[in-house]
Amino acid sequence: MVEDEGDVCRVCRSEGTEDQPLYHPCKCSGSIRFVHQDCLTEWLRHSKKKYCEVCKYPFSFTPIYDPRMPDTIPIILFLRRGIRRLYGLVQIWFRALLVGIVWLIALPWATVWIWRFYFWSGESIAFSLNGQKLPNRPSDNNIESGEKKWSQYNIFGTT
Numbered sequence: 285m286v287e288d289e290g291d292v293c294r295v296c297r298s299e300g301t302e303d304q305p306l307y308h309p310c311k312c313s314g315s316i317r318f319v320h321q322d323c324l325t326e327w328l329r330h331s332k333k334k335y336c337e338v339c340k341y342p343f344s345f346t347p348i349y350d351p352r353m354p355d356t357i358p359i360i361l362f363l364r365r366g367i368r369r370l371y372g373l374v375q376i377w378f379r380a381l382l383v384g385i386v387w388l389i390a391l392p393w394a395t396v397w398i399w400r401f402y403f404w405s406g407e408s409i410a411f412s413l414n415g416q417k418l419p420n421r422p423s424d425n426n427i428e429s430g431e432k433k434w435s436q437y438n439i440f441g442t443t
């Protein structure tokens with residue numbers, strides 16, 4: 285049996301060596317399944333085909349041109365791409381969140397405090413111009429009692 289004597293290249297009919305190992309790039313079986321990398325690329329260049337003429341299996345070019353490439357690299361690349369895409373999405377969402385915080389929380393808050401400062405500074409200037417001390421802000425109790433007095437006065441005034 286010829287096949288038992290060793291696998292040979294389907295193009296040049298010689299065995300694989302350490303420098304030129306035999307590859308099994310398609311779904312062909314039997315004596316024609318093995319081929320040298322250089323023989324295959326040479327044959328592909330001449331035939332201008334990207335698939336096996338016998339089994340019609342499209343040749344995968346990455347393992348042919350770089351057979352030492354580990355299988356995990358495409359997964360890492362895929363993950364990297366996924367992470368990059370996820371990072372982009374997170375960035376977009378973070379930006380949207382930031383804009384939302386600025387418009388819904390920071391801007392109204394700043395506006396309120398600017399108006400408070402505006403009124404406070406106006407009061408301070410008015411009182412200091414009149415030579416008076418800025419009165420203490422009326423507490424809730426004072427407002428309540430003031431309203432009572434005012435309403436009592438109002439009642440007395442009308443009767």
Ligand SMILES: [Zn+2]
Nearest residue numbers: 293296320323
């Ligand atoms: Zn060969």
Ligand SMILES: [Zn+2]
Nearest residue numbers: 310312336339
């Ligand atoms: Zn084939």
